[in-house]
Structure formats: C-alpha cells, structure tokens
Amino acid sequence: MAWVVDTCLLIDLAIDDPQFFPASARLLDGKQADGLAVCPISVVELGPVFAGQLPTVEEFLEKLNMPWPEAWTSADTQAAFIAWNRYVAGKRQGIIAKRPIADALIGAFAMRFQGLLTRNSSDFRQLFPSLPILEP
DSSP states (O other): OOEEEOHHHHHHHHTTOTTTHHHHHHHHHHHGGGOEEOOHHHHHHHGGGGTTOHHHHHHHHHHTTOOOOOOOOHHHHHHHHHHHHHHHHHHHHTOSOOOOHHHHHHHHHHTTSSEEEOSOHHHHHTTOTTSOEEOO
C-alpha cells in the first residue's frame, strides 16, 4: 500500500531546496517500491510553486511517479471531521498550536494509506495519533 507524501517534501524537490532536498529525495526513493500517493490538498498547495499552472504540477508529479488525482473519499471526510474537532478542542484548551486545516485534511487522507511521509511529524501526531509517520 502506498505512502502519502506531504506537500513540504514535494516542495523540497520542486525548488531543489539546498537544506532539505537530499534527505527528502532519499526518503521518497526508499518508499517508491511501496508506492507514493498525493492528496488533492497537496496539489492545491503546490499551485504557487508552479505559478498556478496545474499542467506543470501534474507533469512534476508524473515525473516523480506519483499518481494523481487520487480520489477523496467519505472515509477521508470522516477522518478529517474527527481530526478537526480534536484540533479545535485542543486549541480552545490552549494545548495545540495553530495549524492550517490543510494538515487535518492531508492527515485524514493518509489514514487510509500506509502512512504519511513528512518533515513535520509533530504537526500531525496530535491530530492523528495512530497514523504511521516517517520523516527524512
């Protein structure tokens, strides 16, 4: 079963980030045999990196052998619903830092896959305690 690749790792590769590219590329190369998937939310987040050109984003993902579009399912919505509720409750109690809703959506999407590949595991662990997460 495939691993979901978080947007931050895709940006590392897209911009050839001098600090993060090598480790991100190694992690993705190491998981390529399991399969790599991209959440539709990450495709949206990649827009500014590619000057808002969706065909260029699609070409980039194709070169990385990452299938897109991967369908959003009702299970994804249910997982996101639970995670966002957990986030808001924690935020109101002052125990969770500000995070964008995109993290709740990407993490929810990853719940039906093998896990999530990201540089930001702490952003996801509070919302998805059972989600397998690997970092470079």
